[in-house]
Amino acid sequence: MSRKARRSDKKSHRGASTSQKEVKTQFAASSTQPGSDSFELGSKRISTSELFFLTVLVLWSFLVSCFPLRNMDIWWHLRTGELILERGTVPYYDWFTFVDFDRPWIDLHWGFQLLVTWLYRWGGVDLLILTKAFCLALTIGIAWFASGKFIPSWLKALLWILPVICISGRSLVRPEMLSLVYLSFWMYVLSRAAAQPKLIWLIPLITLFWVNSHALFVLGLVISVLFVVDHLVRTWAQGRWGLDLPNTSISGMTFVRVGVFTILACFLNPYLEQGILFPLTLYEKFSIDQAFYSVRVGEFQPPLDFIRKNGLRNLYLISQVVLALLTLASFFPLLVKKRVNLFRILLFIAFTHLAWKASRNTGVFSLISGIILADNISDWIRLSLAQSSVTKTEAASHATANNRRLSLGKARWQIVSICTFLFLIGSLCLGYWNRWGGEGRVLGLGEQEAWYAHAASKFAGQPGMPQRAFISNMGQAAVYIFHNGPEKKVFFDGRLEVNTKETFQLYEEIKQLMSAGKADWAYLLMDEEGQLPIVILDSRYSRNEIRGMGANPGWRLVFADPAAAVFLDHKTATRLKLPEADPTPLFQPPGMQIRQ
Numbered sequence: 379m380s381r382k383a384r385r386s387d388k389k390s391h392r393g394a395s396t397s398q399k400e401v402k403t404q405f406a407a408s409s410t411q412p413g414s415d416s417f418e419l420g421s422k423r424i425s426t427s428e429l430f431f432l433t434v435l436v437l438w439s440f441l442v443s444c445f446p447l448r449n450m451d452i453w454w455h456l457r458t459g460e461l462i463l464e465r466g467t468v469p470y471y472d473w474f475t476f477v478d479f480d481r482p483w484i485d486l487h488w489g490f491q492l493l494v495t496w497l498y499r500w501g502g503v504d505l506l507i508l509t510k511a512f513c514l515a516l517t518i519g520i521a522w523f524a525s526g527k528f529i530p531s532w533l534k535a536l537l538w539i540l541p542v543i544c545i546s547g548r549s550l551v552r553p554e555m556l557s558l559v560y561l562s563f564w565m566y567v568l569s570r571a572a573a574q575p576k577l578i579w580l581i582p583l584i585t586l587f588w589v590n591s592h593a594l595f596v597l598g599l600v601i602s603v604l605f606v607v608d609h610l611v612r613t614w615a616q617g618r619w620g621l622d623l624p625n626t627s628i629s630g631m632t633f634v635r636v637g638v639f640t641i642l643a644c645f646l647n648p649y650l651e652q653g654i655l656f657p658l659t660l661y662e663k664f665s666i667d668q669a670f671y672s673v674r675v676g677e678f679q680p681p682l683d684f685i686r687k688n689g690l691r692n693l694y695l696i697s698q699v700v701l702a703l704l705t706l707a708s709f710f711p712l713l714v715k716k717r718v719n720l721f722r723i724l725l726f727i728a729f730t731h732l733a734w735k736a737s738r739n740t741g742v743f744s745l746i747s748g749i750i751l752a753d754n755i756s757d758w759i760r761l762s763l764a765q766s767s768v769t770k771t772e773a774a775s776h777a778t779a780n781n782r783r784l785s786l787g788k789a790r791w792q793i794v795s796i797c798t799f800l801f802l803i804g805s806l807c808l809g810y811w812n813r814w815g816g817e818g819r820v821l822g823l824g825e826q827e828a829w830y831a832h833a834a835s836k837f838a839g840q841p842g843m844p845q846r847a848f849i850s851n852m853g854q855a856a857v858y859i860f861h862n863g864p865e866k867k868v869f870f871d872g873r874l875e876v877n878t879k880e881t882f883q884l885y886e887e888i889k890q891l892m893s894a895g896k897a898d899w900a901y902l903l904m905d906e907e908g909q910l911p912i913v914i915l916d917s918r919y920s921r922n923e924i925r926g927m928g929a930n931p932g933w934r935l936v937f938a939d940p941a942a943a944v945f946l947d948h949k950t951a952t953r954l955k956l957p958e959a960d961p962t963p964l965f966q967p968p969g970m971q972i973r974q
Contacts, residue, residue, distance in 0.1 A: 427792070428531040432522055434799045435535045435542070439518045441806055442546045443511035445819040447503050448826040449550040450853030451872055452494065453860035455487060459495030461864065462488055468648045472876045474859045476846050476867040476905075483876050484649050484656045489590040490553040504823040506551045513555040517562045518542060521745060524566035526752030528760045530788065532795035534752060539802070540701040541748030545741045547694030547815075548677075553592035558741055560588040564598045565749055568605055572625045578632065582639035589647045589654075596657040597742060600728060602640065606633060608721035620718040659875060670879060674886075677738035684737065693815045698740055702730060705747040708754035715761050722750045827968045830854070831914060831942035835861040838912050838937075838944055842954050846911040848903055850889055850920040854942060858914060869903060869911065893922040895929045900947065913945040917967040924964060935959045940967040 424432075454474065462468055468488045472481050485491075497505045518538060526534045545558065564584055567577045581602065588595035612624040647653035671678040681695060690696050705726060712719070725746055733743035805811040812819040818826075831854045838847060839862040847862075848869045849855040855871035870877055870885040884902075891899040892913075903911045913933070915924050917940060927933050927945045936956040937944035940963050946956065 425531070431531040431535040431795065432519065434796075434803075435522070435538055436515045436519050438799055438802055438806070439542050439546075440511045440515040441803065441821065442542065442811070443514045443549040444507060444821055444823065445812065446822055446824050446826045446829075447507055447551065448829050449552060450830075450856045452506070452551045453830070453856035454863075454871060454873065455491045455553075456495055456498055457860045457863055458485065458488070459491035459493075462492060463495065470649075472873075473864040474867060474871060474873075475869065475877065477869055477881050478877050479867070481876050481878070482652075483873075484652055484659075486589065486593050486595075486647060486649070486653055486656055487553045487591065488648065489587070490556055490592060493556075494551065503825055507823050510549060510551045510555050513559050514542075514545060514549050517545070517558040517745065520559070520562040520566050521749055524562060524569045525749040526756040528756040528763075529752060530791070532788075532792045533755075536795055536798065537752050537755065538748055539798070540697050540704070541744040543697040544694060544701060544744035547697075548738070548741050554594065554741055557588065557592045557594040557597070558745055560584055560591070560595070561597060561601075561742060561745055562749075564601060565746070568601070569749075569753075572627055575627045575632070578628060578636050579639075581636055582643045585640050585643040586646055589644050593657045593660055594742065595644070599640070599644070601725065602637070604724040604728065605721055606637075607724065608719075609633070611720055620713075620716040621720065656875070667879065670882075671874070672736070674882070675874070678736045680734055681737055681740075682734060691816075694740070698733070698744065701744060701747050701751070702733070705751045705754075708751050708758075711758045712754060712761070715758075717757060717761060719753075719757070722753060726750055828917075828940040830857045831916065832857060832861070833939050834914050834937055834942035834944050838862065838914060839866060844905070844909050844912045844946075844950065846903060846905055846909070847914060848888065848911045849914045850885075850892075850923055851916045852885070854914060854916050889920070889923055892930075893926040895926045897930055897932045900932075910947045910950065912950075915943045915945070917942055917964045924961075928961065935961055939963050 458469065458473070461473065469483045469485050472479050472483045494506060494509075497509055501508075518541075521541075522534065522538070526537070529537070548554065564581065567580050567584075571578045581598070585595060585598060588598060609624055612621050615621045617623050644654050645651065649656070672680060672683065681698065684692075684695060685699075690699065709723065709726075729739075729743045729746045732739040802811070805814075806821055809820060812821065831849075835854075835858040838858065843866075845866050846869070847855075847858055847866060849858055849871075852870055852872045855868040858866075858868055859871065869888075870881055874882075888899045888902070900910050905911075913927065915927065917924070920943075924943050927943075928935060932948060933945045934948055934951040934956070935943055936946050936951050936954075936959050938959045938961050943961070943964055944959075946954070
């Protein structure tokens with residue numbers, strides 16, 4: 379391109395920028411009109427309309443996450459938190475299994491574990507659920523201010539419905555609930571960096587908390603790299619190819635300094651460089667070893683595989699697909715107007731890749747997609763206003779009629795939005811919403827009825843019981859760990875960062891031998907004193923194993939309730955004087971139709 383052409387292109391871009399400034403001024407001016415749905419850019423004040431719709435959205439986000447506790451991992455997290463407080467150190471090698479006891483344990487969740495341990499001591503399970511719901515509401519509240527500056531509040535509230543549905547599908551008391559808060563705050567900082575450059579110095583601080591709470595801290599680093607790539611490309615393009623001019627409020631040296639402090643913050647974890655590299659271990663599980671783990675662990679299953687097997691019958695999966703399609707479609711109107719935002723395109727590609735690799739990434743994908751969707755529509759509205767702007771004379775002559783029509787249109791759509799949220803909140807309170815979700819949830823607190831093998835685990839922890847336990851499903855091993863670990867140990871549990879692939883395979887082989895009524899497997903788990911392990915079998919998901927063990931003459935059912943069955947070898951059961959238990963409670967456990 380010739381110099382003359384470049385100068386012409388820069389002038390045209392400056393003209394476009396001037397036009398954008400005029401639109402911002404017009405938009406800000408319109409926001410001061412009575413009943414406006416928008417806040418003035420750069421102002422800290424929030425209009426009554428925006429406050430109302432934000433409150434309704436956050437309230438619904440909170441309520442949709444208030445359902446009885448049912449995720450399994452929380453119990454080993456709680457026990458680990460207790461042990462960290464007792465011992466004054468994080469784990470470096472496994473504390474809970476007798477097979478992989480010498481395996482390194484990179485427990486980046488230790489900050490989360492301390493948090494939930496304190497919460498559990500203060501308010502039990504109810505406080506854990508309320509905190510989890512608060513985290514989702516906080517995530518959505520921060521994301522609201524991180525996106526969609528030019529979108530009317532009633533429309534922005536509607537746009538966030540799909541992301542909330544998707545995230546609520548995995549709204550569990552897990553470290554992920556903190557990662558979503560950190561991720562939304564990270565995006566907020568980057569969205570405001572141009573207007574408030576000093577905010578970017580919060581990135582290292584967020585990193586410090588995030589790296590000591592969850593392995594997903596790496597997502598923040600990925601986003602920052604994409605942000606810098608976008609900045610470099612726009613600097614090079616200088617307004618060409620539909621790219622905006624680069625932000626000059628943040629110097630290159632500031633980028634370097636913030637980057638250095640962010641990397642240093644990553645090292646400020648108990649495991650140093652091993653902690654930084656730990657996310658690669660998790661990524662390997664659902665990439666290189668995906669064929670193995672995806673058919674065995676639900677959250678490692680790609681959504682596409684789930685669709686092939688079950689179709690689009692799951693409310694949360696349908697919402698994820700629709701959200702992905704809407705976000706993808708939102709780029710096209712901007713491309714037609716020759717406007718390109720490389721940062722959002724790269725973000726969408728990266729997080730879509732994660733989402734379609736494993737369902738466990740649904741939450742982070744939905745949050746980022748919600749922000750991108752709101753920002754794209756915001757830009758489309760801004761550019762549409764710029765193209766349809768009229769002269770001051772025309773505006774003055776048609777002001778009264780236009781204002782009346784706009785007010786009527788806004789009022790109608792505000793009513794639609796209000797009715798939508800009344801429907802959502804009403805269906806949730808009446809139980810229809812969770813019924814549509816099809817996962818057996820109800821609005822409330824406490825624990826899912828007969829979901830956890832608490833009684834079986836306490837029974838197995840009595841004096842004289844074996845020091846080793848084989849537990850199926852592996853989620854119930856966390857309950858056993860909570861009540862009996864680390865003195866009594868399990869064969870295998872849900873911590874895939876500790877348990878090896880080979881241990882997982884042996885665990886499955888043992889379950890198959892149990893189901894067939896064979897007994898040779900038990901001698902593989904015998905301790906140094908020749909003691910066979912205690913066996914705890916989940917009443918919902920280990921029914922074949924229960925039948926096989928019940929038919930095995932070398933084992934005796936010594937405990938049964940609606941949640942689990944406990945078996946001991948005849949020698950140990952006789953020594954402890956434990957009679958045969960009544961198996962009747964195992965036949966119809968509550969919520970038999972529920973699937974994790």
